[in-house]
Amino acid sequence: MNQHRDEGREPGPPGFEQVFMPHLDAAYNLARWLLRNDHDAEDAVQEAFLRAYKAFPRFRGGEGKAWLMTIVRNVCFTMMKRAGSRGTEEPFDEEVHQESAQAEMREAFRQKANAETLQAALEKLPEEYREIIVLHDLEGLAYKEIAAVIGVPIGTVMSRLSRARGRLRAEITTSNPEMR
């Protein structure tokens, strides 16, 4: 099938919009989770679409979503660097987050895992953990696609996602609803 790639694509805006507009929500979701702010996310997505449009002649077909997400991610990280907001997440306290017994942890997890605590816990994660959970569990990208988007080997995607989930679980089970 490879040699038949994209013979029907027309140059210019119709092709571009057809390929990328269906992924607008995905782009926005990633930007919103990374930047944690509506307004910045809107700016980032608009900038990403403009960059994608300019680079469109180099787009070789295939997974448009992963291609767009790579650009969105780059724009977001550039914005965060400019704003100096990287590394603002709270320090991870190993003692507070010590692994308790499996059964207790699951019970605590069940009681606390609602949309609100989940969002708070996700927002507390370091960016590299947050983005990988968003890309995989919310946006449904495969490991291979994520590897391309964030530019690491597949093995790293697997181990990072696993650490990210472990950390998320710890954040949820030790979260204190009254403190919010």
Added chain:
Amino acid sequence: MNHDEVLRLLGAYLDGELDLPKCVEIEEHVAGCEACRERMEAEAELIGTVREEAPRFEAPAFLETRIRAMVREAAGETTVRKWMAFPWLWSGLAVAAVAVVLMFGYFRAPGLPGIVRDAVADHVRSLQVNHLMDVASTDQHTVKPWFAGKLNYSPQVIDLTTSGYPLVGGRLDVLDGQNVAAIIYGRRKHFINLFIWPASGSGLPSRPYTLNGYHVLGWTKGGMNYLAVSELGEQEFEDFAKLIQEQTSPARPGE
């Protein structure tokens, strides 16, 4: 496979990212290891909760309008600028344009069958709000009868949930000017439209196509034409087609 190795691969196993031999090894270990089973259940619970509960932010409507306008403006600008910069090219371009129009007139149809364009357009439209399905059901025994009375044939509805392509629903659609059944399958956040109509109707494209990143693949079985369209990765898409082909009965379904 030892204990630590199983724990290391647990997430990838639950995400469906491991090959069959590894899956079997993990399942064998977990069957005899209480701790790993506990861990796997807890992990599956976490993943499920994130998928169902974590908010997915949607782009505000004005953003789409703004981006479309921006792209069109950018497109207009570059065209005009190029023309103004190279006026001597105008005549050349005009000749080229005529040549392209002529070529397309002659070769466009065999190059890209209309039915492929149609199928991709139907698929893209189906992904837009509230158009994916007319009957939403994960049960093949609900989807199949729904078509009765709407079409003069009855499409086979195959359930591939256990293979990781859950049935999402069915829809009546128009392809190449004829009414067809569209069965929708899901795969993570992607969708596959499977169009079905009698082989006596419009012909299928002679080979697989990829248009704007959407794969299109057709085949005939049991007197019916099948045309699958999706933005899924190529491998998964082909796996899907193979599964449907294998499970479709060769007998022509009752009319």
